[in-house]
Amino acid sequence: MTGRMHTPAGFWHMYIKAQQNREWMVTEMSNGSSSNRGNQSGGGDKKQQQLDQYRISNIGKPMTTNQGRKISNDSETLKAGVRGPSLHEDYHFLEKMTHFNREEIPERVVHARGYSAYGEFECYESLRDVTKACFLQEAGMKTPVTVRFSTVQGPKGSMDTARDLRCWGTKFYTEEGNYDLTMIDMPVLINQDPMKFPDVMHAYQQKQDDGIPTATGAHDRFWDYVANNPESIHMVMWIMSDRGILKNYRVMEAWSINTYLFVNEEGVATFVRFVWKPVLGVHSLLQDEAQKIGGIDPDYHRRDLREAIDKGAFPEYELGIQLIPMEDEFKFDFDVLDPAKFWPEEVVPVQLVGKLTLNRNIDNYFTESEQVAFNPANVVPGIGFSNDPVLQGRLLAYRDTQHHRLGSGNYDELPINRSICPFHNNQRRGYMRMRIDVDQVNYHNNSLAGNTPHTTPPEEGGYVHYPKKVEGHVIRGRSPSFNDIYSQPRIFWNSLTPIEKQHTIEAFSYQLGRVKSESVRQQNADLLVNIDQGLAYTVAKNIGVEQPEGTHVDVSTSYPSLSQFNTPRYAATQKVGILIGNGFDAQEVANVMNTLSQNGVFIVGIGETLSPVTASDGSTLKVDQTFLTYSPYLVDALYVVGGNFNNPEKARFDIAEYIQVAYKHYKPIGIGKTGGSFIQFGENNNLAGVVFAANNPAFGEEFVEAVAQHRFWDRK
Numbered sequence: 001m002t003g004r005m006h007t008p009a010g011f012w013h014m015y016i017k018a019q020q021n022r023e024w025m026v027t028e029m030s031n032g033s034s035s036n037r038g039n040q041s042g043g044g045d046k047k048q049q050q051l052d053q054y055r056i057s058n059i060g061k062p063m064t065t066n067q068g069r070k071i072s073n074d075s076e077t078l079k080a081g082v083r084g085p086s087l088h089e090d091y092h093f094l095e096k097m098t099h100f101n102r103e104e105i106p107e108r109v110v111h112a113r114g115y116s117a118y119g120e121f122e123c124y125e126s127l128r129d130v131t132k133a134c135f136l137q138e139a140g141m142k143t144p145v146t147v148r149f150s151t152v153q154g155p156k157g158s159m160d161t162a163r164d165l166r167c168w169g170t171k172f173y174t175e176e177g178n179y180d181l182t183m184i185d186m187p188v189l190i191n192q193d194p195m196k197f198p199d200v201m202h203a204y205q206q207k208q209d210d211g212i213p214t215a216t217g218a219h220d221r222f223w224d225y226v227a228n229n230p231e232s233i234h235m236v237m238w239i240m241s242d243r244g245i246l247k248n249y250r251v252m253e254a255w256s257i258n259t260y261l262f263v264n265e266e267g268v269a270t271f272v273r274f275v276w277k278p279v280l281g282v283h284s285l286l287q288d289e290a291q292k293i294g295g296i297d298p299d300y301h302r303r304d305l306r307e308a309i310d311k312g313a314f315p316e317y318e319l320g321i322q323l324i325p326m327e328d329e330f331k332f333d334f335d336v337l338d339p340a341k342f343w344p345e346e347v348v349p350v351q352l353v354g355k356l357t358l359n360r361n362i363d364n365y366f367t368e369s370e371q372v373a374f375n376p377a378n379v380v381p382g383i384g385f386s387n388d389p390v391l392q393g394r395l396l397a398y399r400d401t402q403h404h405r406l407g408s409g410n411y412d413e414l415p416i417n418r419s420i421c422p423f424h425n426n427q428r429r430g431y432m433r434m435r436i437d438v439d440q441v442n443y444h445n446n447s448l449a450g451n452t453p454h455t456t457p458p459e460e461g462g463y464v465h466y467p468k469k470v471e472g473h474v475i476r477g478r479s480p481s482f483n484d485i486y487s488q489p490r491i492f493w494n495s496l497t498p499i500e501k502q503h504t505i506e507a508f509s510y511q512l513g514r515v516k517s518e519s520v521r522q523q524n525a526d527l528l529v530n531i532d533q534g535l536a537y538t539v540a541k542n543i544g545v546e547q548p549e550g551t552h553v554d555v556s557t558s559y560p561s562l563s564q565f566n567t568p569r570y571a572a573t574q575k576v577g578i579l580i581g582n583g584f585d586a587q588e589v590a591n592v593m594n595t596l597s598q599n600g601v602f603i604v605g606i607g608e609t610l611s612p613v614t615a616s617d618g619s620t621l622k623v624d625q626t627f628l629t630y631s632p633y634l635v636d637a638l639y640v641v642g643g644n645f646n647n648p649e650k651a652r653f654d655i656a657e658y659i660q661v662a663y664k665h666y667k668p669i670g671i672g673k674t675g676g677s678f679i680q681f682g683e684n685n686n687l688a689g690v691v692f693a694a695n696n697p698a699f700g701e702e703f704v705e706a707v708a709q710h711r712f713w714d715r716k
């Protein structure tokens with residue numbers, strides 16, 4: 001088996017090439033680069049060229065006030081004598097202090113916690129037959145983008161690994177204006193009408209008395225909402241599954257949930273839903289890992305994303321579309337407009353139409369991530385809106401909340417939000433207007449400016465809304481075709497493997513087990529019986545309530561695409577912790593590190609101290625972390641080199657903890673020749689995924705194969 005097999009075909013070439021160019025002599029363990037930006041997007045990236053005009057480095061420059069006056073003292077305020085009162089004349093202090101006082105802006109009301117990067121989208125093939133969207137017209141066409149990944153429940157300072165849904169905004173800076181594709185890492189929404197969104201968020205987010213939880217999940221009000229708004233159980237099933245504890249943003253699958261329209265040059269519309277498919281597959285943490293990592297490294301997901309881009313292991317995702325012709329609108333056993341239902345891939349196939357590569361980190365969290373504003377209403381000609389009621393509500397919500405959050409309707413002028421094509425209209429005032437419109441005619445129609453800025457006919461690129469036929473009585477109501485709320489959650493349950501089911505049961509038992517109200521616990525067990533009787537019975541027992549009456553809906557369908565077990569797995573970018581002391585076998589370690597590196601594996605050398613370790617042949621090796629600074633929860637696999645330590649008892653204890661955590665979480669473990677004495681497996685231990693170097697010339701390859709499997713579920 002060649003090393004290449006553990007990297008996605010054709011991908012990671014940049015990262016691996018970078019590694020092959022390194023000297024893998026035993027001098028340095030980490031395989032990260034020290035760049036803080038990743039690769040630049042290249043001269044052709046119009047957005048980066050535009051942003052360059054706003055990028056300022058202050059290094060080496062004299063300090064000035066905002067007016068440009070040079071500052072002679074930035075440490076002491078102006079006083080009447082060094083022990084005297086401060087003086088009003090100190091405008092420099094006023095400017096510095098008052099700016100600091102206002103440095104925070106309102107958090108997003110949802111998605112407050114998130115992180116961004118830049119990248120490039122490349123179209124695989126022309127989609128001209130279904131849409132005239134400019135960035136999907138030619139194979140090979142490239143569009144610069146920025147993305148922001150986020151959680152929903154917690155405030156800005158909460159932890160990344162909370163059990164939650166995760167969202168993903170992509171802003172395509174196209175030649176015909178910005179297109180914002182907004183996605184969630186589950187294909188269904190918790191509400192079927194936008195009127196319910198404030199309610200579900202009130203129930204999901206912090207309580208008004210104690211401000212709890214800040215993204216730790218369980219509380220009575222949320223589960224009270226679920227039981228009393230049963231359409232929510234579908235998304236809740238996904239949140240309680242492994243999907244709710246995403247491993248990192250690089251392995252996040254995401255769906256548009258809402259149904260949009262593609263419209264072609266002939267004016268023919270097609271229903272469309274979008275999906276992002278991560279090239280590395282879709283992976284999750286275990287509940288125990290997610291909880292522990294949340295404390296050890298609350299910034300786990302953003303750190304991971306940044307580090308991968310820095311190392312040149314650029315995250316890649318393929319864009320999929322699912323199309324339903326308008327004439328087939330009523331041919332399915334779900335309503336195509338219902339955002340609480342998925343379109344099964346097995347029924348509506350996914351066509352992969354392009355690839356997104358994230359290749360550049362941001363420099364400034366505030367201006368590039370906090371100020372970015374995504375809006376599903378930002379579309380380009382060729383993309384339109386279906387009557388999906390939630391989408392219709394969202395078209396109103398975003399501009400309003402962003403106007404509030406960013407303080408002015410002029411937020412489109414902020415560098416991160418600015419389109420790469422020019423924009424002209426008659427909206428010219430408001431807080432923080434940045435451009436200077438020099439022409440005097442700011443109304444339409446006019447004769448003084450030749451009726452400009454002018455409108456553009458559709459055939460020349462002017463946006464027109466698809467002329468869908470609308471009829472009906474004015475009514476507040478929900479379509480009866482949305483009413484089958486249990487069949488799809490049952491299909492999702494049917495599609496999970498026994499391990500995934502076990503995890504889901506544990507998640508329900510943990511979350512509901514912390515609910516104080518027995519009545520709310522009971523109501524949720526009663527709700528779950530509609531999905532699966534066995535699930536409901538086990539959870540009911542675990543949370544101390546009566547066995548619910550009734551049974552699940554009579555649906556036996558299952559779809560392989562819904563289980564994460566059918567996802568690709570690679571060794572590439574898995575993080576291997578090398579536990580190492582003095583006196584190791586230099587040849588073995590160099591060979592293993594080379595093999596890992598050639599397969600794109602991330603390596604973290606972990607020692608007793610940060611001082612280099614010395615091999616039996618006298619060569620030395622730098623380590624990246626110590627047993628104190630790094631945690632066993634942060635690695636995906638272990639290579640136990642062992643050796644001699646200054647404090648052998650403590651080192652033995654630390655290494656034992658690493659091995660115990662890795663073993664308990666089903667992770668691959670490689671045991672070096674000098675590592676054997678650190679391991680004590682009992683008679684009942686199943687050694688699946690444990691690879692030994694002793695008398696094993698193929699140790700490196702076998703270990704990489706184990707790393708590529710990620711977890712060994714058959715361990716006891």
Ligand code: HEM
Nearest residue numbers: 108111148150167168169182183184194197256257397401
């Ligand atoms: C009734 C339904 C929904 C409402 C009212 C709603 C509301 C909001 C609000 C208020 C924001 C914050 C915007 C900001 O401050 O910049 C937001 C952001 C966002 N929403 Fe929604 N949302 C809904 C459903 C959805 C759905 C179905 C998706 C995707 C499938 C989605 C994806 C996003 C994304 C990606 C963001 C951007 C987060 C960021 O800036 O990083 N939302 N939404």
